[in-house]
Amino acid sequence: MPGSPAVLAKVKNAVTANWARLVLGLVSVSIFIASWALISVYLSESGSSLSPYVPGPLSVADAFVSSFVDSVPGLADTTMWDMISSSLIRVFWGFLLAMLVALPMGLAMGSFRVLDSMGKPLVEMFRPIPPLAWVPIFLMVFKSFWGPIGIVFLGVFFPILLNVIFGVKNVDQRLVDAARTLGAKRMTVFTKVVMPSIVPYMMTGIKVGLGVGWMCIVAAEMMPIQGGTGVGYYIWLSADYGRYDFTYATMLVIGLLSILTTGVAEMIEKRVSRWMGMR
Amino acid sequence: MDGDAMSVCIEIRGLSKVFTTGKRRVVALEGLDMDVADGEFVCLLGPSGCGKTTVLRIVAGLEPATGGSVLVHGKGVSSAGPERGMVFQEFALFPWRTVRRNIEFGLEIRGVPEGKRRAISSDLIDLVGLKGFEDAHPDELSGGMRQRVGIARALANEPTVLLMDEPFGSLDAQTRNLMQKELLRIWSATKKTVLFVTHSVDEAVFLADRIMVMTARPGKIREVIPVPLKRPRDRTSAEFIAVRGTVLAELDEEFEKARAKELSPD
Numbered sequence: 001m002p003g004s005p006a007v008l009a010k011v012k013n014a015v016t017a018n019w020a021r022l023v024l025g026l027v028s029v030s031i032f033i034a035s036w037a038l039i040s041v042y043l044s045e046s047g048s049s050l051s052p053y054v055p056g057p058l059s060v061a062d063a064f065v066s067s068f069v070d071s072v073p074g075l076a077d078t079t080m081w082d083m084i085s086s087s088l089i090r091v092f093w094g095f096l097l098a099m100l101v102a103l104p105m106g107l108a109m110g111s112f113r114v115l116d117s118m119g120k121p122l123v124e125m126f127r128p129i130p131p132l133a134w135v136p137i138f139l140m141v142f143k144s145f146w147g148p149i150g151i152v153f154l155g156v157f158f159p160i161l162l163n164v165i166f167g168v169k170n171v172d173q174r175l176v177d178a179a180r181t182l183g184a185k186r187m188t189v190f191t192k193v194v195m196p197s198i199v200p201y202m203m204t205g206i207k208v209g210l211g212v213g214w215m216c217i218v219a220a221e222m223m224p225i226q227g228g229t230g231v232g233y234y235i236w237l238s239a240d241y242g243r244y245d246f247t248y249a250t251m252l253v254i255g256l257l258s259i260l261t262t263g264v265a266e267m268i269e270k271r272v273s274r275w276m277g278m279r
Numbered sequence: 280m281d282g283d284a285m286s287v288c289i290e291i292r293g294l295s296k297v298f299t300t301g302k303r304r305v306v307a308l309e310g311l312d313m314d315v316a317d318g319e320f321v322c323l324l325g326p327s328g329c330g331k332t333t334v335l336r337i338v339a340g341l342e343p344a345t346g347g348s349v350l351v352h353g354k355g356v357s358s359a360g361p362e363r364g365m366v367f368q369e370f371a372l373f374p375w376r377t378v379r380r381n382i383e384f385g386l387e388i389r390g391v392p393e394g395k396r397r398a399i400s401s402d403l404i405d406l407v408g409l410k411g412f413e414d415a416h417p418d419e420l421s422g423g424m425r426q427r428v429g430i431a432r433a434l435a436n437e438p439t440v441l442l443m444d445e446p447f448g449s450l451d452a453q454t455r456n457l458m459q460k461e462l463l464r465i466w467s468a469t470k471k472t473v474l475f476v477t478h479s480v481d482e483a484v485f486l487a488d489r490i491m492v493m494t495a496r497p498g499k500i501r502e503v504i505p506v507p508l509k510r511p512r513d514r515t516s517a518e519f520i521a522v523r524g525t526v527l528a529e530l531d532e533e534f535e536k537a538r539a540k541e542l543s544p545d
Protein backbone atom coordinates (compact mmCIF):
# COMPACT_ATOMS: atom_id res chain seq x y z
CA MET A 1 0.00 0.00 0.00
CA PRO A 2 1.39 3.42 -0.89
CA GLY A 3 2.31 5.52 2.12
CA SER A 4 2.61 2.60 4.51
CA PRO A 5 5.75 2.65 6.68
CA ALA A 6 7.21 -0.49 5.09
CA VAL A 7 6.98 0.98 1.61
CA LEU A 8 8.39 4.31 2.75
CA ALA A 9 11.33 2.52 4.34
CA LYS A 10 11.89 0.63 1.12
CA VAL A 11 11.82 3.79 -0.98
CA LYS A 12 14.18 5.46 1.48
CA ASN A 13 16.54 2.50 1.29
CA ALA A 14 16.49 2.60 -2.49
CA VAL A 15 17.22 6.33 -2.53
CA THR A 16 20.09 5.92 -0.07
CA ALA A 17 21.43 3.05 -2.13
CA ASN A 18 21.33 5.20 -5.26
CA TRP A 19 23.11 8.05 -3.52
CA ALA A 20 25.74 5.71 -2.14
CA ARG A 21 26.33 4.36 -5.61
CA LEU A 22 26.62 7.80 -7.14
CA VAL A 23 29.08 8.92 -4.47
CA LEU A 24 31.18 5.76 -4.82
CA GLY A 25 31.19 6.16 -8.59
CA LEU A 26 32.33 9.78 -8.30
CA VAL A 27 35.03 8.75 -5.83
CA SER A 28 36.52 6.16 -8.17
CA VAL A 29 36.37 8.46 -11.20
CA SER A 30 38.04 11.26 -9.21
CA ILE A 31 40.76 8.91 -8.05
CA PHE A 32 41.35 7.87 -11.65
CA ILE A 33 41.58 11.46 -12.93
CA ALA A 34 43.83 12.52 -10.05
CA SER A 35 46.24 9.62 -10.62
CA TRP A 36 46.24 10.34 -14.32
CA ALA A 37 47.13 14.00 -13.64
CA LEU A 38 49.85 12.98 -11.18
CA ILE A 39 51.41 10.47 -13.57
CA SER A 40 51.32 13.00 -16.40
CA VAL A 41 53.01 15.67 -14.26
CA TYR A 42 55.56 13.19 -12.95
CA LEU A 43 56.48 11.98 -16.43
CA SER A 44 56.93 15.49 -17.79
CA GLU A 45 58.91 16.70 -14.69
CA SER A 46 61.23 13.71 -14.85
CA GLY A 47 61.79 14.31 -18.57
CA SER A 48 60.61 10.80 -19.42
CA SER A 49 60.39 9.82 -23.08
CA LEU A 50 56.87 8.58 -22.35
CA SER A 51 55.72 12.05 -21.39
CA PRO A 52 54.24 13.05 -24.81
CA TYR A 53 51.99 9.98 -24.79
CA VAL A 54 50.40 10.94 -21.51
CA PRO A 55 49.00 14.44 -21.74
CA GLY A 56 47.21 15.58 -18.59
CA PRO A 57 43.43 15.55 -18.15
CA LEU A 58 43.26 19.30 -18.54
CA SER A 59 45.04 19.37 -21.88
CA VAL A 60 42.81 16.55 -23.15
CA ALA A 61 39.75 18.47 -21.99
CA ASP A 62 41.16 21.54 -23.70
CA ALA A 63 41.76 19.60 -26.93
CA PHE A 64 38.24 18.18 -26.67
CA VAL A 65 36.65 21.62 -26.52
CA SER A 66 38.91 23.21 -29.10
CA SER A 67 38.38 20.37 -31.58
CA PHE A 68 34.72 21.34 -31.74
CA VAL A 69 35.15 25.11 -31.93
CA ASP A 70 38.40 25.50 -33.92
CA SER A 71 39.72 23.42 -36.74
CA VAL A 72 41.70 20.37 -35.60
CA PRO A 73 45.50 20.26 -35.93
CA GLY A 74 46.62 18.74 -39.19
CA LEU A 75 43.45 19.51 -41.12
CA ALA A 76 42.55 23.01 -42.19
CA ASP A 77 38.90 24.05 -42.01
CA THR A 78 37.88 20.80 -40.35
CA THR A 79 36.33 20.42 -36.91
CA MET A 80 35.36 17.40 -34.84
CA TRP A 81 31.78 17.91 -36.10
CA ASP A 82 32.94 17.09 -39.63
CA MET A 83 34.67 13.93 -38.41
CA ILE A 84 31.60 12.89 -36.48
CA SER A 85 29.28 13.49 -39.37
CA SER A 86 31.38 11.50 -41.85
CA SER A 87 31.58 8.59 -39.42
CA LEU A 88 27.88 8.76 -38.56
CA ILE A 89 26.95 8.80 -42.24
CA ARG A 90 29.06 5.70 -42.85
CA VAL A 91 27.66 3.88 -39.83
CA PHE A 92 24.18 4.84 -40.96
CA TRP A 93 24.65 3.51 -44.49
CA GLY A 94 26.40 0.36 -43.38
CA PHE A 95 23.69 -0.23 -40.84
CA LEU A 96 20.83 0.47 -43.23
CA LEU A 97 22.21 -1.77 -45.97
CA ALA A 98 22.91 -4.57 -43.49
CA MET A 99 19.38 -4.29 -42.18
CA LEU A 100 17.86 -4.33 -45.68
CA VAL A 101 19.73 -7.52 -46.56
CA ALA A 102 19.76 -9.32 -43.19
CA LEU A 103 16.07 -8.92 -42.37
CA PRO A 104 14.57 -10.58 -45.48
CA MET A 105 17.38 -13.13 -45.53
CA GLY A 106 16.81 -14.01 -41.88
CA LEU A 107 13.05 -14.27 -42.42
CA ALA A 108 13.57 -16.55 -45.41
CA MET A 109 16.18 -18.73 -43.74
CA GLY A 110 14.11 -18.99 -40.58
CA SER A 111 10.98 -19.94 -42.51
CA PHE A 112 12.25 -22.43 -45.06
CA ARG A 113 14.39 -25.37 -44.07
CA VAL A 114 15.92 -25.64 -47.56
CA LEU A 115 17.18 -22.07 -47.46
CA ASP A 116 18.43 -22.56 -43.93
CA SER A 117 20.42 -25.63 -44.92
CA MET A 118 21.82 -23.81 -47.94
CA GLY A 119 22.61 -20.57 -46.15
CA LYS A 120 24.02 -21.95 -42.95
CA PRO A 121 27.38 -23.22 -44.30
CA LEU A 122 27.99 -19.86 -45.97
CA VAL A 123 27.12 -17.96 -42.83
CA GLU A 124 29.32 -20.18 -40.71
CA MET A 125 32.14 -19.77 -43.20
CA PHE A 126 32.12 -15.97 -43.27
CA ARG A 127 30.93 -15.14 -39.76
CA PRO A 128 34.13 -16.10 -37.90
CA ILE A 129 36.22 -13.82 -40.14
CA PRO A 130 36.57 -10.51 -38.28
CA PRO A 131 35.14 -7.74 -40.46
CA LEU A 132 38.42 -5.86 -40.07
CA ALA A 133 40.24 -8.58 -41.97
CA TRP A 134 38.48 -7.21 -45.03
CA VAL A 135 39.80 -3.67 -44.55
CA PRO A 136 42.69 -3.69 -47.07
CA ILE A 137 40.67 -5.24 -49.87
CA PHE A 138 37.55 -3.20 -49.20
CA LEU A 139 39.53 0.04 -49.12
CA MET A 140 41.24 -0.77 -52.39
CA VAL A 141 38.07 -1.86 -54.15
CA PHE A 142 35.45 0.42 -52.57
CA LYS A 143 37.74 3.35 -51.70
CA SER A 144 37.59 5.63 -48.70
CA PHE A 145 33.83 6.27 -48.52
CA TRP A 146 32.22 2.92 -49.36
CA GLY A 147 35.13 0.83 -48.03
CA PRO A 148 34.45 1.57 -44.33
CA ILE A 149 30.72 1.28 -45.02
CA GLY A 150 31.35 -2.23 -46.28
CA ILE A 151 33.19 -3.06 -43.06
CA VAL A 152 30.34 -1.70 -40.95
CA PHE A 153 27.92 -3.68 -43.12
CA LEU A 154 29.73 -6.92 -42.29
CA GLY A 155 29.85 -6.07 -38.60
CA VAL A 156 26.13 -5.29 -38.38
CA PHE A 157 24.91 -7.94 -40.81
CA PHE A 158 25.60 -11.12 -38.85
CA PRO A 159 24.14 -10.11 -35.48
CA ILE A 160 20.89 -9.04 -37.16
CA LEU A 161 20.74 -12.08 -39.44
CA LEU A 162 21.35 -14.61 -36.68
CA ASN A 163 18.92 -12.95 -34.29
CA VAL A 164 16.17 -12.79 -36.90
CA ILE A 165 16.65 -16.47 -37.81
CA PHE A 166 16.55 -17.35 -34.14
CA GLY A 167 13.42 -15.24 -33.69
CA VAL A 168 11.57 -16.92 -36.55
CA LYS A 169 12.45 -20.37 -35.26
CA ASN A 170 11.31 -19.45 -31.77
CA VAL A 171 7.89 -18.16 -32.72
CA ASP A 172 5.40 -19.45 -30.16
CA GLN A 173 3.74 -22.40 -31.90
CA ARG A 174 0.62 -21.90 -29.79
CA LEU A 175 0.15 -18.47 -31.34
CA VAL A 176 0.50 -19.96 -34.80
CA ASP A 177 -2.13 -22.57 -33.91
CA ALA A 178 -4.42 -19.90 -32.52
CA ALA A 179 -4.09 -17.85 -35.69
CA ARG A 180 -4.86 -20.89 -37.83
CA THR A 181 -8.02 -21.73 -35.90
CA LEU A 182 -9.04 -18.12 -36.42
CA GLY A 183 -8.81 -18.59 -40.17
CA ALA A 184 -5.24 -17.50 -40.93
CA LYS A 185 -3.48 -19.13 -43.86
CA ARG A 186 0.29 -19.40 -44.29
CA MET A 187 0.87 -15.87 -45.50
CA THR A 188 -1.33 -14.31 -42.84
CA VAL A 189 0.40 -16.32 -40.14
CA PHE A 190 3.66 -14.91 -41.44
CA THR A 191 2.62 -11.27 -41.51
CA LYS A 192 0.43 -11.24 -38.40
CA VAL A 193 2.21 -13.69 -36.09
CA VAL A 194 5.80 -14.30 -37.22
CA MET A 195 6.66 -10.69 -38.07
CA PRO A 196 5.49 -9.15 -34.79
CA SER A 197 7.07 -12.02 -32.84
CA ILE A 198 10.55 -11.36 -34.16
CA VAL A 199 10.62 -7.65 -33.35
CA PRO A 200 12.30 -8.12 -29.93
CA TYR A 201 14.89 -10.46 -31.45
CA MET A 202 15.53 -8.00 -34.24
CA MET A 203 16.05 -5.20 -31.72
CA THR A 204 18.63 -7.32 -29.90
CA GLY A 205 20.43 -7.86 -33.22
CA ILE A 206 20.33 -4.12 -33.91
CA LYS A 207 21.79 -3.24 -30.51
CA VAL A 208 24.61 -5.74 -30.79
CA GLY A 209 25.14 -4.74 -34.43
CA LEU A 210 25.43 -1.04 -33.59
CA GLY A 211 28.09 -1.79 -30.98
CA VAL A 212 30.07 -3.83 -33.47
CA GLY A 213 29.47 -1.15 -36.11
CA TRP A 214 31.27 1.47 -34.02
CA MET A 215 34.20 -0.84 -33.41
CA CYS A 216 34.43 -1.41 -37.14
CA ILE A 217 34.16 2.17 -38.30
CA VAL A 218 37.00 3.37 -36.10
CA ALA A 219 39.42 0.74 -37.36
CA ALA A 220 38.21 0.91 -40.96
CA GLU A 221 38.71 4.69 -41.10
CA MET A 222 42.15 4.46 -39.58
CA MET A 223 43.86 3.44 -42.77
CA PRO A 224 46.21 6.19 -43.93
CA ILE A 225 44.63 6.86 -47.28
CA GLN A 226 44.21 9.92 -49.40
CA GLY A 227 41.23 12.09 -48.57
CA GLY A 228 40.41 10.27 -45.33
CA THR A 229 37.77 11.57 -42.93
CA GLY A 230 35.98 10.42 -39.83
CA VAL A 231 36.81 9.93 -36.18
CA GLY A 232 38.87 6.81 -36.85
CA TYR A 233 40.91 8.64 -39.43
CA TYR A 234 41.55 11.49 -37.03
CA ILE A 235 42.75 9.13 -34.29
CA TRP A 236 45.49 8.06 -36.61
CA LEU A 237 46.21 11.53 -38.06
CA SER A 238 46.49 13.35 -34.73
CA ALA A 239 48.85 10.67 -33.42
CA ASP A 240 50.89 10.98 -36.57
CA TYR A 241 51.18 14.72 -35.90
CA GLY A 242 52.22 14.01 -32.32
CA ARG A 243 49.05 15.71 -31.01
CA TYR A 244 48.21 12.95 -28.54
CA ASP A 245 45.94 15.31 -26.60
CA PHE A 246 43.69 15.35 -29.67
CA THR A 247 44.02 11.58 -30.05
CA TYR A 248 42.64 11.09 -26.56
CA ALA A 249 39.95 13.72 -27.14
CA THR A 250 38.82 11.80 -30.24
CA MET A 251 38.76 8.56 -28.27
CA LEU A 252 36.49 10.30 -25.80
CA VAL A 253 34.24 11.43 -28.66
CA ILE A 254 33.99 7.87 -30.00
CA GLY A 255 33.07 6.52 -26.59
CA LEU A 256 30.35 9.14 -26.20
CA LEU A 257 28.99 8.47 -29.70
CA SER A 258 28.83 4.76 -28.97
CA ILE A 259 26.91 5.39 -25.75
CA LEU A 260 24.62 7.74 -27.63
CA THR A 261 23.76 5.35 -30.47
CA THR A 262 23.16 2.34 -28.24
CA GLY A 263 21.15 4.64 -25.95
CA VAL A 264 18.99 5.64 -28.90
CA ALA A 265 18.61 1.97 -29.92
CA GLU A 266 17.56 1.06 -26.39
CA MET A 267 15.06 3.87 -26.32
CA ILE A 268 13.56 2.73 -29.62
CA GLU A 269 13.46 -0.83 -28.31
CA LYS A 270 11.56 0.25 -25.20
CA ARG A 271 9.15 2.33 -27.25
CA VAL A 272 8.52 -0.48 -29.68
CA SER A 273 8.02 -3.11 -27.01
CA ARG A 274 5.70 -0.84 -25.08
CA TRP A 275 3.79 -0.06 -28.21
CA MET A 276 3.54 -3.78 -28.86
CA GLY A 277 2.40 -4.41 -25.29
CA MET A 278 5.44 -6.47 -24.38
CA ARG A 279 7.79 -5.52 -21.60
CA MET B 280 -30.58 -37.47 -41.14
CA ASP B 281 -30.83 -40.62 -39.09
CA GLY B 282 -34.04 -39.65 -37.40
CA ASP B 283 -32.54 -37.84 -34.41
CA ALA B 284 -34.49 -34.89 -33.14
CA MET B 285 -31.32 -32.78 -33.20
CA SER B 286 -28.92 -32.75 -36.12
CA VAL B 287 -25.40 -34.01 -35.74
CA CYS B 288 -22.66 -31.44 -35.49
CA ILE B 289 -19.52 -33.51 -34.98
CA GLU B 290 -19.34 -37.09 -36.16
CA ILE B 291 -16.17 -39.08 -35.52
CA ARG B 292 -15.74 -42.67 -36.69
CA GLY B 293 -12.81 -45.00 -36.05
CA LEU B 294 -10.42 -42.14 -35.41
CA SER B 295 -6.81 -43.10 -34.85
CA LYS B 296 -3.65 -41.09 -34.36
CA VAL B 297 -0.09 -42.30 -34.24
CA PHE B 298 2.74 -39.93 -33.40
CA THR B 299 6.12 -40.91 -34.76
CA THR B 300 9.14 -39.09 -33.41
CA GLY B 301 12.33 -40.69 -34.61
CA LYS B 302 12.00 -44.34 -33.75
CA ARG B 303 9.37 -43.85 -31.08
CA ARG B 304 5.78 -44.54 -32.05
CA VAL B 305 3.02 -43.36 -29.77
CA VAL B 306 -0.47 -44.62 -30.50
CA ALA B 307 -2.43 -41.75 -29.02
CA LEU B 308 -5.92 -42.60 -30.31
CA GLU B 309 -7.38 -45.85 -31.63
CA GLY B 310 -10.91 -46.53 -32.84
CA LEU B 311 -12.50 -43.47 -31.32
CA ASP B 312 -16.18 -42.87 -32.15
CA MET B 313 -18.08 -39.82 -31.06
CA ASP B 314 -21.22 -37.89 -31.93
CA VAL B 315 -21.97 -34.40 -30.75
CA ALA B 316 -25.36 -32.85 -31.50
CA ASP B 317 -25.93 -29.27 -32.57
CA GLY B 318 -26.02 -26.94 -29.60
CA GLU B 319 -24.86 -29.62 -27.22
CA PHE B 320 -22.32 -29.13 -24.45
CA VAL B 321 -20.07 -32.19 -24.32
CA CYS B 322 -17.22 -32.71 -21.90
CA LEU B 323 -14.36 -34.98 -22.85
CA LEU B 324 -12.92 -36.38 -19.66
CA GLY B 325 -9.92 -38.63 -19.16
CA PRO B 326 -6.61 -39.19 -17.43
CA SER B 327 -3.82 -36.93 -18.62
CA GLY B 328 -2.00 -38.24 -21.67
CA CYS B 329 -5.03 -40.18 -22.93
CA GLY B 330 -5.33 -38.06 -26.06
CA LYS B 331 -7.94 -35.41 -25.23
CA THR B 332 -5.91 -32.58 -26.69
CA THR B 333 -5.18 -34.69 -29.75
CA VAL B 334 -8.91 -35.21 -30.40
CA LEU B 335 -9.54 -31.46 -30.22
CA ARG B 336 -6.57 -30.62 -32.42
CA ILE B 337 -7.74 -33.09 -35.05
CA VAL B 338 -11.28 -31.68 -35.01
CA ALA B 339 -9.79 -28.18 -35.18
CA GLY B 340 -7.76 -29.22 -38.21
CA LEU B 341 -4.43 -28.44 -36.54
CA GLU B 342 -3.33 -32.06 -36.68
CA PRO B 343 -4.03 -34.65 -39.38
CA ALA B 344 -5.66 -37.92 -38.32
CA THR B 345 -3.84 -41.17 -39.03
CA GLY B 346 -7.08 -43.02 -39.75
CA GLY B 347 -10.84 -42.76 -39.46
CA SER B 348 -13.14 -39.91 -40.35
CA VAL B 349 -14.09 -36.61 -38.77
CA LEU B 350 -17.13 -34.81 -40.09
CA VAL B 351 -18.35 -31.42 -38.94
CA HIS B 352 -21.82 -30.74 -40.28
CA GLY B 353 -21.24 -33.50 -42.81
CA LYS B 354 -18.03 -32.01 -44.14
CA GLY B 355 -14.66 -33.70 -43.74
CA VAL B 356 -12.06 -31.77 -41.77
CA SER B 357 -8.93 -31.09 -43.80
CA SER B 358 -7.45 -27.94 -42.30
CA ALA B 359 -8.10 -25.36 -39.62
CA GLY B 360 -10.96 -22.99 -40.29
CA PRO B 361 -12.86 -20.18 -38.63
CA GLU B 362 -16.06 -22.24 -38.34
CA ARG B 363 -14.32 -24.28 -35.62
CA GLY B 364 -13.16 -21.91 -32.89
CA MET B 365 -10.63 -23.04 -30.34
CA VAL B 366 -9.87 -21.87 -26.81
CA PHE B 367 -6.48 -22.86 -25.42
CA GLN B 368 -5.40 -23.73 -21.90
CA GLU B 369 -2.47 -21.30 -22.03
CA PHE B 370 -4.78 -18.65 -23.58
CA ALA B 371 -2.48 -18.17 -26.61
CA LEU B 372 -3.35 -14.49 -26.88
CA PHE B 373 -1.26 -12.28 -29.13
CA PRO B 374 0.79 -10.33 -26.58
CA TRP B 375 1.34 -7.36 -28.90
CA ARG B 376 -2.37 -6.86 -29.48
CA THR B 377 -4.82 -5.14 -27.17
CA VAL B 378 -7.90 -6.97 -25.92
CA ARG B 379 -9.97 -5.48 -28.72
CA ARG B 380 -7.45 -6.25 -31.43
CA ASN B 381 -7.06 -9.81 -30.18
CA ILE B 382 -10.81 -10.27 -30.45
CA GLU B 383 -10.86 -8.70 -33.91
CA PHE B 384 -8.06 -10.90 -35.28
CA GLY B 385 -10.32 -13.29 -37.19
CA LEU B 386 -12.48 -10.46 -38.54
CA GLU B 387 -9.44 -8.51 -39.62
CA ILE B 388 -7.98 -11.32 -41.72
CA ARG B 389 -11.35 -11.92 -43.32
CA GLY B 390 -11.37 -8.28 -44.36
CA VAL B 391 -14.39 -7.18 -42.33
CA PRO B 392 -14.43 -3.35 -42.50
CA GLU B 393 -13.28 -1.50 -39.41
CA GLY B 394 -16.63 -0.06 -38.39
CA LYS B 395 -18.29 -3.47 -38.44
CA ARG B 396 -15.32 -5.02 -36.66
CA ARG B 397 -15.62 -2.51 -33.88
CA ALA B 398 -19.31 -3.14 -33.48
CA ILE B 399 -18.82 -6.90 -33.26
CA SER B 400 -15.91 -6.69 -30.83
CA SER B 401 -17.79 -4.23 -28.65
CA ASP B 402 -20.71 -6.66 -28.39
CA LEU B 403 -18.36 -9.49 -27.50
CA ILE B 404 -16.53 -7.38 -24.93
CA ASP B 405 -19.90 -6.76 -23.28
CA LEU B 406 -20.84 -10.43 -23.54
CA VAL B 407 -17.71 -11.75 -21.84
CA GLY B 408 -17.57 -8.93 -19.30
CA LEU B 409 -14.43 -7.11 -20.37
CA LYS B 410 -15.84 -3.60 -20.54
CA GLY B 411 -13.17 -1.04 -19.66
CA PHE B 412 -10.31 -3.33 -20.67
CA GLU B 413 -10.59 -2.86 -24.45
CA ASP B 414 -7.19 -1.22 -24.74
CA ALA B 415 -5.31 -3.35 -22.21
CA HIS B 416 -2.67 -5.78 -23.33
CA PRO B 417 -2.88 -9.44 -22.24
CA ASP B 418 -0.01 -9.13 -19.76
CA GLU B 419 -2.03 -6.55 -17.84
CA LEU B 420 -4.89 -9.00 -17.29
CA SER B 421 -5.50 -11.76 -14.75
CA GLY B 422 -5.77 -15.37 -15.92
CA GLY B 423 -9.57 -15.35 -15.81
CA MET B 424 -9.76 -12.17 -17.85
CA ARG B 425 -7.28 -13.50 -20.37
CA GLN B 426 -9.47 -16.50 -20.95
CA ARG B 427 -12.47 -14.22 -21.40
CA VAL B 428 -10.50 -12.66 -24.24
CA GLY B 429 -9.71 -16.13 -25.58
CA ILE B 430 -13.41 -17.01 -25.62
CA ALA B 431 -14.46 -13.73 -27.20
CA ARG B 432 -11.76 -14.05 -29.83
CA ALA B 433 -13.02 -17.51 -30.81
CA LEU B 434 -16.64 -16.31 -30.84
CA ALA B 435 -15.89 -13.35 -33.10
CA ASN B 436 -15.75 -15.64 -36.13
CA GLU B 437 -19.22 -16.95 -35.30
CA PRO B 438 -18.00 -20.55 -35.28
CA THR B 439 -20.56 -23.34 -35.17
CA VAL B 440 -18.36 -25.30 -32.79
CA LEU B 441 -16.33 -24.12 -29.83
CA LEU B 442 -13.43 -26.43 -29.00
CA MET B 443 -12.08 -25.79 -25.51
CA ASP B 444 -8.92 -27.48 -24.25
CA GLU B 445 -8.87 -27.30 -20.44
CA PRO B 446 -9.54 -23.58 -20.74
CA PHE B 447 -9.76 -23.05 -16.99
CA GLY B 448 -7.02 -25.50 -16.07
CA SER B 449 -4.53 -22.87 -15.02
CA LEU B 450 -6.95 -20.75 -12.99
CA ASP B 451 -7.34 -20.80 -9.22
CA ALA B 452 -10.38 -22.64 -7.85
CA GLN B 453 -12.54 -19.58 -7.25
CA THR B 454 -11.88 -17.99 -10.63
CA ARG B 455 -12.45 -21.36 -12.20
CA ASN B 456 -15.92 -21.70 -10.66
CA LEU B 457 -16.80 -18.20 -11.73
CA MET B 458 -15.60 -18.83 -15.27
CA GLN B 459 -17.65 -22.02 -15.47
CA LYS B 460 -20.79 -20.04 -14.67
CA GLU B 461 -19.77 -17.36 -17.12
CA LEU B 462 -19.22 -19.93 -19.84
CA LEU B 463 -22.68 -21.41 -19.32
CA ARG B 464 -24.17 -17.94 -19.54
CA ILE B 465 -22.28 -17.26 -22.78
CA TRP B 466 -23.21 -20.68 -24.12
CA SER B 467 -26.92 -20.15 -23.53
CA ALA B 468 -26.67 -16.71 -25.11
CA THR B 469 -24.87 -17.94 -28.24
CA LYS B 470 -26.22 -21.49 -28.68
CA LYS B 471 -22.87 -22.86 -29.80
CA THR B 472 -21.93 -26.51 -29.83
CA VAL B 473 -19.19 -26.93 -27.24
CA LEU B 474 -16.64 -29.72 -27.03
CA PHE B 475 -14.88 -29.10 -23.73
CA VAL B 476 -11.83 -31.02 -22.57
CA THR B 477 -11.16 -31.34 -18.87
CA HIS B 478 -9.66 -33.74 -16.39
CA SER B 479 -11.82 -32.43 -13.57
CA VAL B 480 -14.87 -34.58 -12.81
CA ASP B 481 -16.47 -31.74 -10.91
CA GLU B 482 -16.09 -29.37 -13.84
CA ALA B 483 -17.52 -31.90 -16.28
CA VAL B 484 -20.58 -32.63 -14.15
CA PHE B 485 -21.18 -28.93 -13.59
CA LEU B 486 -21.01 -28.04 -17.27
CA ALA B 487 -21.92 -30.89 -19.57
CA ASP B 488 -25.08 -32.23 -21.19
CA ARG B 489 -23.11 -35.42 -21.71
CA ILE B 490 -19.75 -36.56 -20.41
CA MET B 491 -17.57 -38.76 -22.57
CA VAL B 492 -15.05 -40.62 -20.46
CA MET B 493 -11.96 -41.66 -22.39
CA THR B 494 -9.83 -44.73 -21.84
CA ALA B 495 -6.15 -44.51 -21.01
CA ARG B 496 -3.83 -44.46 -24.01
CA PRO B 497 -4.55 -45.44 -26.74
CA GLY B 498 -7.57 -43.22 -26.21
CA LYS B 499 -11.12 -44.00 -27.22
CA ILE B 500 -14.51 -43.36 -25.66
CA ARG B 501 -15.04 -45.70 -22.73
CA GLU B 502 -18.44 -44.51 -21.63
CA VAL B 503 -20.93 -41.75 -22.41
CA ILE B 504 -22.67 -40.46 -19.30
CA PRO B 505 -25.63 -38.09 -19.69
CA VAL B 506 -26.05 -35.44 -17.00
CA PRO B 507 -29.81 -34.98 -16.67
CA LEU B 508 -29.57 -32.09 -14.21
CA LYS B 509 -31.22 -28.72 -14.66
CA ARG B 510 -28.99 -25.66 -14.76
CA PRO B 511 -27.85 -23.82 -12.70
CA ARG B 512 -26.52 -26.89 -10.99
CA ASP B 513 -25.92 -27.12 -7.30
CA ARG B 514 -22.66 -28.87 -6.53
CA THR B 515 -23.91 -29.82 -3.08
CA SER B 516 -27.17 -31.40 -4.24
CA ALA B 517 -27.69 -35.15 -3.88
CA GLU B 518 -28.24 -35.60 -7.65
CA PHE B 519 -25.02 -33.78 -8.48
CA ILE B 520 -23.07 -35.91 -6.04
CA ALA B 521 -24.65 -39.07 -7.47
CA VAL B 522 -23.63 -38.27 -11.05
CA ARG B 523 -20.21 -37.26 -9.81
CA GLY B 524 -19.88 -40.65 -8.14
CA THR B 525 -20.75 -42.52 -11.33
CA VAL B 526 -18.24 -40.56 -13.40
CA LEU B 527 -15.57 -40.84 -10.76
CA ALA B 528 -15.92 -44.61 -10.64
CA GLU B 529 -15.43 -44.84 -14.40
CA LEU B 530 -12.45 -42.54 -14.32
CA ASP B 531 -10.79 -44.21 -11.36
CA GLU B 532 -10.65 -47.46 -13.23
CA GLU B 533 -8.92 -45.76 -16.13
CA PHE B 534 -6.48 -44.00 -13.81
CA GLU B 535 -5.53 -47.38 -12.39
CA LYS B 536 -5.02 -48.77 -15.88
CA ALA B 537 -2.95 -45.77 -16.90
CA ARG B 538 -0.80 -46.12 -13.80
CA ALA B 539 -0.30 -49.84 -14.39
CA LYS B 540 0.73 -49.07 -17.96
CA GLU B 541 3.17 -46.40 -16.85
CA LEU B 542 4.87 -48.87 -14.50
CA SER B 543 5.25 -51.48 -17.24
CA PRO B 544 5.82 -49.79 -20.60
CA ASP B 545 4.93 -51.58 -23.87
Ligand SMILES: Nc1ncnc2c1ncn2[C@@H]1O[C@H](COP(=O)(O)OP(=O)(O)O)[C@@H](O)[C@H]1O
Binds near residue numbers: 325334
Ligand atom coordinates in the same frame (compact mmCIF):
# COMPACT_ATOMS: atom_id res chain seq x y z
N1 LIG C 1 3.30 -33.79 -31.26
C1 LIG C 1 3.41 -34.94 -30.59
N2 LIG C 1 4.46 -35.77 -30.83
C2 LIG C 1 4.58 -36.93 -30.17
N3 LIG C 1 3.74 -37.37 -29.23
C3 LIG C 1 2.67 -36.59 -28.94
C4 LIG C 1 2.46 -35.33 -29.59
N4 LIG C 1 1.34 -34.79 -29.09
C5 LIG C 1 0.87 -35.65 -28.17
N5 LIG C 1 1.65 -36.75 -28.08
C6 LIG C 1 1.44 -37.91 -27.21
O1 LIG C 1 0.13 -38.37 -27.41
C7 LIG C 1 -0.48 -38.72 -26.19
C8 LIG C 1 -1.76 -37.95 -25.99
O2 LIG C 1 -1.44 -36.60 -25.77
P1 LIG C 1 -2.53 -35.48 -25.49
O3 LIG C 1 -3.56 -35.52 -26.54
O4 LIG C 1 -1.82 -34.20 -25.29
O5 LIG C 1 -3.16 -35.98 -24.11
P2 LIG C 1 -4.09 -35.21 -23.07
O6 LIG C 1 -4.50 -33.92 -23.68
O7 LIG C 1 -5.22 -36.13 -22.81
O8 LIG C 1 -3.28 -35.02 -21.84
C9 LIG C 1 0.55 -38.46 -25.10
O9 LIG C 1 1.17 -39.68 -24.76
C10 LIG C 1 1.53 -37.53 -25.75
O10 LIG C 1 2.82 -37.75 -25.24
Ligand SMILES: [Mg+2]
Binds near residue numbers: 331332333
Ligand atom coordinates in the same frame (compact mmCIF):
# COMPACT_ATOMS: atom_id res chain seq x y z
MG1 LIG D 1 -4.11 -31.96 -22.99
